[in-house]
Amino acid sequence: MTYAAKLSPAATDAGEPLGPIDETTGLLRREAFLGALDRRARQEEKRPFALLAIDLDRFKAVNDSLGHPIGDALLRAVGRRLRSCIRAGDLAGRLGGDEFAILLPDQGREEDAEALAARLVDLLSRPFLLEGHSAVIGASVGIAIFPEDADDADRLMRAADLALYAAKEQGRGLVRRYAPEMRARMEERRRLEADLRAAIGLGQFELHFQPQVSIAGGALTGFEALLRWRHPERGLVPPAAFVPLAEEIGLIVPIGEWVLRTACREATTWPEALHVAVNVAAPQFAQRDLFDVVAAALADSGLPAHRLELEVTETSLLHDTTRAIETCQRLRTLGVRISLDDFGTGYSSLTQLRDFPLDRVKIDRSFIAEIGTRGDSAAIVRAVTALGAALGLRTTAEGVETPEQLAELLAYGCSEAQGYLVSRPVPRDQVQEMIARLAQGQETAA
Incomplete structure (x- = not known):
């Protein structure tokens, strides 16, 4: 069983409580995840780590067409699949709606983060059987590496979000690593x-x-x-x-x-x-x-x-x-x-x-x-x-x-x-x- 599968409100990170768990998905709630991310970024040794921002590609269509109970069942199933992908020590959180994030504390190498992201895209693209309904969604993933892409939690999260936006803009079901020019494209979009x-x-x-x-x-x-x-x-x-x-x-x-x-x-x-x-x-x-x-x-x-x-x-x-x-x-x-x-x-x-x-x-x-x-x-x-x-x-x-x-x-x-x-x-x-x-x-x- 992975670390994430055993998370509870009493779970800790470096001796500090991680915080509450999202009842629907079993993942860390937004404030708990961002708190853990901030603590990791503030460590004096500045060890590299990876942050993955994940967004479900067609969740709204399923939620609107099949109803909120099926939508909640889909989120529960997504939570289980995310937990099945990560190792002991990795952190997975639900940031809100159909937005998720994963923190890989000991993975500062781009290829390792991309391998996990590709696995997530594949796993979340497979059909879900939900109370007699079959739902096919998908996921897009943005990757940012600390401290190469940003040296604090807020900027790192923004970098991962920019990479995620690039993945969705270029066709969805994709993985993109943050690049500085993404910021200029986002400013143009705004x-x-x-x-x-x-x-x-x-x-x-x-x-x-x-x-x-x-x-x-x-x-x-x-x-x-x-x-x-x-x-x-x-x-x-x-x-x-x-x-x-x-x-x-x-x-x-x-x-x-x-x-x-x-x-x-x-x-x-x-x-x-x-x-x-x-x-x-x-x-x-x-x-x-x-x-x-x-x-x-x-x-x-x-x-x-x-x-x-x-x-x-x-x-x-x-x-x-x-x-x-x-x-x-x-x-x-x-x-x-x-x-x-x-x-x-x-x-x-x-x-x-x-x-x-x-x-x-x-x-x-x-x-x-x-x-x-x-x-x-x-x-x-x-x-x-x-x-x-x-x-x-x-x-x-x-x-x-x-x-x-x-x-x-x-x-x-x-x-x-x-x-x-x-x-x-x-x-x-x-x-x-x-x-x-x-x-x-x-x-x-x-």
Whole structure:
């Protein structure tokens, strides 16, 4: 049995009480762990040691979808797995929520700390069986070495946290050792976060619109509204550079509401036959008042509901399937259409197409890019298109860039195309010109 497995409120470190134990995980509580870390860093001999900061990658999804009792059971199981990895003399603590840390008093070598971190990532990525539910999470780990990376407890903890953030930012399920340049990246992230929080009030967001056309006849059917951030110093910031941060810090819901209201107002200036497609992020879809937000956007703009299409991702539908189906059904009572975005790239399931009240499936651009070079991608596109037709769903191919791809999609029976072959996204002041140009092109072709 390891030292950590035998910890109790009376456990000691260098003759001093370690402090209370977290009841859920059996690990040291935050104050006890940080106290032990501080004592270790204050020792006169300054012997090197390693600190590991650990964060569970998908704990919130499990906790939200399966409930807090299952979440607590998962934390208990995580505590057991952490205790099974460490040696007598090592200290493991729960810092709060799904954040943990391990102190390796006699391990000042980077390779030893990395070996344990890799073992932790592997062990925490294996499935957990929790009261009849199977949960798969994962973990990211940041490593800092005393006194090489920092010579006091506070700075060492910050260094480990910076390394942990780098691991999560680069894809999760990773191990990263602290490097000085991580601090500069974190400062840049903080500046970006501050700018992002101010962007709505300063009117820095704008929408660009990418046309969607019928493959069979070439007629314009609508536009997808795409968010852009025009920063006074950074220029036009693409969504990939700020949307994940907006989701992380809780701004994606108000930003998403702004996009919805603005897109609906803009669509009222287009011909009545055209729809507008608006992306709904997973946190926004999970909001209890989404129905009211959509209804208000339609009422305020005067846009008929059938001209609004909400694009949701597979991730949005996974966390609470029953509630997600109810949300889609309520939205459709307004007359709004529902589209499943990026189909095939996440946890694709045929039950989603069968059980959810959908109107459209969007085939991800990664498959479209390869339909002329990979037989398996072409087979997937054909199958999704045929399945959509059988279920009464329209299909839209994203990322169409060549006439050859368009010809393949026409042969497969795909409904609509969207991509650079038709047009790049354009600012709102160019939409009317785009509508006229596409209409003229259709007349010419006829």
